[in-house]
Amino acid sequence: MSRLQRLAANLFRAWTLAESQFPDRVFDSLGARIGELEASHRGDIVFAVEARLPLKAVAQGYTARQRAEVVFANLEVWDCEDNAGVLIYVLLAERAIEIVADRGVARLVPQVDWDNLCAEVAQAFARDAFEQGAMTAIETASALLTRYLPRQPGQARTNELANRPVLL
Amino acid sequence: MKPNSESQSDLGKRVLAGVALLAVCGGLLAAQARWHFASVNPLVFSFFIVLALLYVGGPRYRRLPIIAHVAIYTAVATLVMLLLGAAPWVALAIPLTLFALFLRVSWENMLHGGRAPRSTRRNDGASRNSVSLSKSGMDKAKPKSTRWQTFLRVVRHSLLAPWHARAWHADALQRAIRDCIARSELTHLGEIVVAIETRWVTLDIRNGMTPAQNARNRFAELGVWNTELNNGVLIHVTLAEQAIDLVADRGIASRVDTAKWQEIADSLALSCKQGSIQDGLLAAIESVGQLLHAHFPADADQITPNELGDGMVLT
Structure with a gap:
């Protein structure tokens, strides 16, 4: 997207989206699903939704990726055992999804897998199937973590970060 | 449907x-x-x-x-x-x-979406790994402060803090700190960051921000957590609150007794009160460096990675 397109998207494309697509019911079900799936891996998934970026920031070239990294720091996703926090950040206005994985996960999971996940979810978002896209993102990310960072049967579970998605 | x-x-x-x-x-x-x-x-x-x-x-x-x-x-x-x-x-x-x-x-x-947005800056007082010390007289600024106290705090932050800031922004002090941190980090694998914050925005004061919580937010924002061994330590000074906070990442915080951090903060506060800012800061960096050296010593032939910068962060 060019900068003008991004400006227009952030100005016009997210009106009421957070309200209509992510009501409390959806947040509850996403949070419950994250909790269920975390039983099988050692990672910690945080899902954050933002409607739009400030226009001034967009005009200065601030990207969704940069915002996702700031959110990763501010939501303290880095503060968990094994450095296995994963942030899934969704910017509704641009239909964008960004994934920030901490070093414990990033060194195990290959970049291709994350790219495939993002492409799949971005397709769902382009069709405006937000709930389905969010669920796909959570399930695929959990599957990746289960493959590369499985929880051993006797291992205690440390759920250090809240499961419920965060509206920014 | x-x-x-x-x-x-x-x-x-x-x-x-x-x-x-x-x-x-x-x-x-x-x-x-x-x-x-x-x-x-x-x-x-x-x-x-x-x-x-x-x-x-x-x-x-x-x-x-x-x-x-x-x-x-x-x-x-x-x-x-x-x-x-x-x-x-x-x-x-x-x-x-x-x-x-x-x-x-x-x-x-x-x-x-009909719900209050959650700020990414937290002010709920949860600070697990940090040791905070506020000097006497400033402890009135609790989360439940009255409007008058909030007003006084705003005045202190906007008018008095810039006056204090001149001593802390001196070039000689910055050079000394940078050299000291660089020297200290040759002996251990940890990372030390010194951050001086002059004042807060008024909204934070009205929301009842505490120095410890603020230091933890700064720890997140400055990326001190972004180290391989989780052993970054932030020495944070809020001039307007006259508060000194040490925030240690989980790698070092789990191995060091809380009283140790408190000691370092106490001695730094004492030397600031006596007017020797530079000596106090250098001593604090030295003692944090000794703690890091005890738990994360650097090998003689190994080049220690400098993951974060050495300079003082001034805001």
Whole structure:
């Protein structure tokens, strides 16, 4: 997207989206699903939704990726055992999804897998199937973590970060 | 049935009601032949406009019950109508009030989905790994401070803190700190960051930010957590609060007793009180470096990675 397109998207494309697509019911079900799936891996998934970026920031070239990294720091996703926090950040206005994985996960999971996940979810978002896209993102990310960072049967579970998605 | 059809039709109804109300109000105002803008003292008028804007923008006032909102809006609308010289139309004050409230609610819904947005800066007082020390006299600034205390804090932050800042921003001090950190990091694998913050934004003060919480937020923002062995240590000084906080990442915090951090903070506070800022800071960096050296020593032949910068962070 060019900068003008991004400006227009952030100005016009997210009106009421957070309200209509992510009501409390959806947040509850996403949070419950994250909790269920975390039983099988050692990672910690945080899902954050933002409607739009400030226009001034967009005009200065601030990207969704940069915002996702700031959110990763501010939501303290880095503060968990094994450095296995994963942030899934969704910017509704641009239909964008960004994934920030901490070093414990990033060194195990290959970049291709994350790219495939993002492409799949971005397709769902382009069709405006937000709930389905969010669920796909959570399930695929959990599957990746289960493959590369499985929880051993006797291992205690440390759920250090809240499961419920965060509206920014 | 579509999952969100209910909320959408609800929204449609509210938008329709808003448009209808707007049409009614506009029609009534247009029916009035002339406006009396010329008779309004612009100073008085702008005072009320500013008051209304402040009221809408201030987060503190949103906790009022709805009846208080209606009363305040009605009073402001009545005053504005009287000032406009539209005495017979004062009756419009109540519908205008309801319309303004409706606009505000629908605007907030549009922006945040009907729920309060969660700030990414936390002020809930949760600080697990940090040791905080506030010097005496400043402890009054608790989360539940009164308006007068908040006002005094704002004054202190905006007027007094820049005065203190000159000593801390001296070039010689910055050079000394940078050299000291660079030397210290040759002996261990940890990372030390020194951050000096002059003042907070007023919103943080009004929200009851505590120095410990603020230091933890800064720990996150400055990326001190971004180290391979989770052994970054932040030495944070808030000048306006005269508070010194040490925030240690989990790798080092789990191996060191809390009392150790407290000791370092105490001695730094003491030397700041005696006026020897530079000596105090250098000593604090030395003792943090010794702790890191005890738990994460660097091998002689190994090049220690410098993951974060050595310079002092000034804001």
